[in-house]
Amino acid sequence: MRVSDLTTPALLVDVDALDANLADMAAALPGPRLRPHVKAHKTTELARRQTGVGHAGFTCATVREVEGMAAAGLGEDLLLANEVLDARRLGALDARVTLAVDSEETLAAAVAGGVREVLVDVNVGLPRCGIAPDRAGRLADRARAAGLTVRGVMGYEGHLMMLGDVAERARLTEECMGRLLAAHADVGGELVSGGGTGTYALNTWVTEVQAGSYALMDTAYTAAGLPFRQALTVLGTVISVTAPAGEVPGWAVADVGLKALGMDHGNPVVPGAQVWFCSDEHLTFAPDAPLRVGDRVRVVPAHVDPTVTLHERMHLVRGDDPDPEVLDTWAVDLRGW
Amino acid sequence: MRVSDLTTPALLVDVDALDANLADMAAALPGPRLRPHVKAHKTTELARRQTGVGHAGFTCATVREVEGMAAAGLGEDLLLANEVLDARRLGALDARVTLAVDSEETLAAAVAGGVREVLVDVNVGLPRCGIAPDRAGRLADRARAAGLTVRGVMGYEGHLMMLGDVAERARLTEECMGRLLAAHADVGGELVSGGGTGTYALNTWVTEVQAGSYALMDTAYTAAGLPFRQALTVLGTVISVTAPAGEVPGWAVADVGLKALGMDHGNPVVPGAQVWFCSDEHLTFAPDAPLRVGDRVRVVPAHVDPTVTLHERMHLVRGDDPDPEVLDTWAVDLRGW
Structure with missing residues (x-):
């Protein structure tokens, strides 16, 4: 055909461009340094190609994405980087699922749904989800008291992704990540998860970057000067x-x-x-x-x-x-x- | 549940609001005076409810919409109010399908695809599809020479739907419909199809209105003062x-x-x-x-x-x-x- x-x-995908993007990112952030975000492509076959360049863990934005990745045999380490009030579909999966929590209510939902591992989602400056940094430690304590494993923290500096001035993008990223690291000091755990395509090269504070758009790209990210x-x-x-x-x-x-x-x-x-x-x-x-x-x-x-x-x-x-x-x-x- | x-x-649908909208529109434009556009709801069960208040013919924007309506048993009179270069899926349907054409190429596609009835799509002022009014008659002649039935003309004054000044919306609608009626004089056929939710009450020149959004509505159409x-x-x-x-x-x-x-x-x-x-x-x-x-x-x-x-x-x-x-x-x- x-x-x-x-x-x-x-939709057409230029496979050479895709493979170049995957290779370039894997060189910059090899293996577990990148937790590719599937929300940008919503395609398990593309995620499988990302495993081929060395990434085993993935970031998801919806329960359906987690379910689909698990069903495709890509459930080695799935992070749902979002809050949910009904986690029952997650707890039922044959996959390693880590869920973001930022409140007593979302923590209770994780417990009720049978989820066993969580990250504390910290507000680093984007007015969206995330607990205040100085309250993250207490939420982690409650999670552990409820029998959950707390793997660390996540925080998304999403408001900086498209900032045209790269030096300013870097300065503000450092400021945001200062908040995340302060929370991490209280929370503990091996993961500090954050960043995205716009800050993948600037965010040197996280242990893993959640970039997704880099694989397929768009005109907005191209205008932001990404390679x-x-x-x-x-x-x-x-x-x-x-x-x-x-x-x-x-x-x-x-x-x-x-x-x-x-x-x-x-x-x-x-x-x-x-x-x-x-x-x-x-x-x-x-x-x-x-x-x-x-x-x-x-x-x-x-x-x-x-x-x-x-x-x-x-x-x-x-x-x-x-x-x-x-x-x-x-x-x-x-x-x- | x-x-x-x-x-x-x-998605939630307030069924009382939906039924009131369907009833109000059917009172204003009964039976064949309205050819509801399914592109606004893409739901055959909702279309079936529109047949319940008296509309038997429907407008579609894609081949898939025509196929789905035919498969649901709603294929009594389906107008694909859009140009296509591959009409084979349309010609294969067990339904009455009328296809818009605005060029030699789209006419040839209709013939090659086995479509038997067409409307000539006329540019009435929106810079999109549609043949110039003074060329519509010749295209109709060619269609008839190719063995097709020409059911009439269509023209969509889409650029007027959201115009805040209702008097100006009415004045410009009349101007656009003047172009459509001039084309119809050359083309012939029983149908003059056009209009939409924004002009359903103003467009008294067409034989049928193609409104779709009225059923479910949105904030933009509400701001345009529709009832x-x-x-x-x-x-x-x-x-x-x-x-x-x-x-x-x-x-x-x-x-x-x-x-x-x-x-x-x-x-x-x-x-x-x-x-x-x-x-x-x-x-x-x-x-x-x-x-x-x-x-x-x-x-x-x-x-x-x-x-x-x-x-x-x-x-x-x-x-x-x-x-x-x-x-x-x-x-x-x-x-x-």
């Missing part, structure tokens, strides 16, 4: 073309709309064209060179995570051939909740 | 609460993130709270009255169509009980392409 045989819109290659595009078909008329420039429409793209970071990029707007099933854009109805285009999403979750599968391709062979197709099998 | 038993995030009730919310669980500290106000986090919400119209609304921001699986907001971890919240999406497509099912509830019974669960079975 070739790309021209695919129904559009369809990883754009591996993910959304293949579309040009379904309509309108020629210039008087002062109105011409435009083309591809079948890659906002139901095929994560839109929270704005419009996607079409190389060699200016994007006008997205509708549910349409992308209207002005191409630099005329396109014809039936032509294929590759659209670069602004945000990888919510783009991938809209698709049932991703197709692996290689090279610059305009109509390459489809080397493999992976199910995006960790969607939903 | 009660709402407190549901895994979150989860329909908000029937759709996303149920979430409060997973973390941070108390005020000094000058920093307190906040809560629910598990309704941007992977559970269409974000192209911006942040959702949480009644009784100020929304700060959405992350992949989190919504951070400042509630007017304190919330506790484990509390449930109902989040109102800004854009219904891309919200629904992120969920596998929707749950029907009734009334103001904080923990109502789940009356029924419908699969969102028209997702994908």
Whole structure:
């Protein structure tokens, strides 16, 4: 099967770019120094490829992701880096599951659900989840008193990922991690987990980095100056073309709309064209060179995570051939909740 | 089962609001005057409820939607109001399928795919698909010469749906429909299809309106002054609460993130709270009255169509009980392409 045989819109993964990203990250953060975050790709076959470059533990954002990873035989060390109030599905899994807790209520849910290991989630500056650093030790004590193993702390400096000024990103990362290390001194345990694609090279304080977007990338992270290659595009078909008329420039429409793209970071990029707007099933854009109805285009999403979750599968391709062979197709099998 | 038993995030549909919306629209546009658009809800059970108030024909935006409607036995008169370059899946269906065409290429695809009926899609002012009005007649001639039945024209004044000034919305709708009627004079056929939720009451020129959002509604259409009730919310669980500290106000986090919400119209609304921001699986907001971890919240999406497509099912509830019974669960079975 070739790309021209695919129904559009369809996710394409440049396997050489993907493998380069996985190799570069594994060189920077080998083995357990990286706990890849599956939320960015939601694909167990891609996670399996991450094990192939040396990472055995994974980060998840949802119970469904943990379940799917366990079912795929990738349950050696799964961290659900998120709070849940119903942990029963986690406790029932045949996998090593560590759950984030940041309150008495989430700790009680972990116990009630049969989870045996937890991390204390610490607020390091992003106004989201996480307990205040000076209260982390007490929560760890309660967890141990309840019979749980406390593996350490986690804290996510998510508000710094896209900060354009790298020196400022580094300075603030150090400040956030100071809070996390203070909490860790009280909590104990072998893990200090945090960071992401935006700070993977700057965050030298954690024992493991939770990066996920580096594998497939998007325009927002590329704009943040990261060295990883754009591996993910959304293949579309040009379904309509309108020629210039008087002062109105011409435009083309591809079948890659906002139901095929994560839109929270704005419009996607079409190389060699200016994007006008997205509708549910349409992308209207002005191409630099005329396109014809039936032509294929590759659209670069602004945000990888919510783009991938809209698709049932991703197709692996290689090279610059305009109509390459489809080397493999992976199910995006960790969607939903 | 009660709402407190549901895994979150989860779509909730207020069945009384839904039924009121369906009844109000059916009173305004009875029977064939409305061709409900399924792209807004992607749910054959909801479409079946629309047949219950008298609408037999439906509008679809994707081949998958047409297939799913046909498979559900709702294929009496399905319009794919969109261009496709591969119509083979449509031609193979046991249903009445009418396909939009706006070019020689899409007409050729209809013929090659075994489609027997078409509408000529006319550009009425929105820079998207659609042939220029003065070329529509010639395309209809070619379609008839190729053995197809031409049922008429369609044109979508999508750029007017959210226009705040209703008088201006009406004036521009008339202008757009003037173009569509001019094309119809050349094309012929019994159908003049167009309009949407934003212009359903203003567009008196079409023979049928393609509205979809009216059934479930969202904050954007409510802001546009439409009379329909908000029937759709996303149920979430409060997973973390941070108390005020000094000058920093307190906040809560629910598990309704941007992977559970269409974000192209911006942040959702949480009644009784100020929304700060959405992350992949989190919504951070400042509630007017304190919330506790484990509390449930109902989040109102800004854009219904891309919200629904992120969920596998929707749950029907009734009334103001904080923990109502789940009356029924419908699969969102028209997702994908």
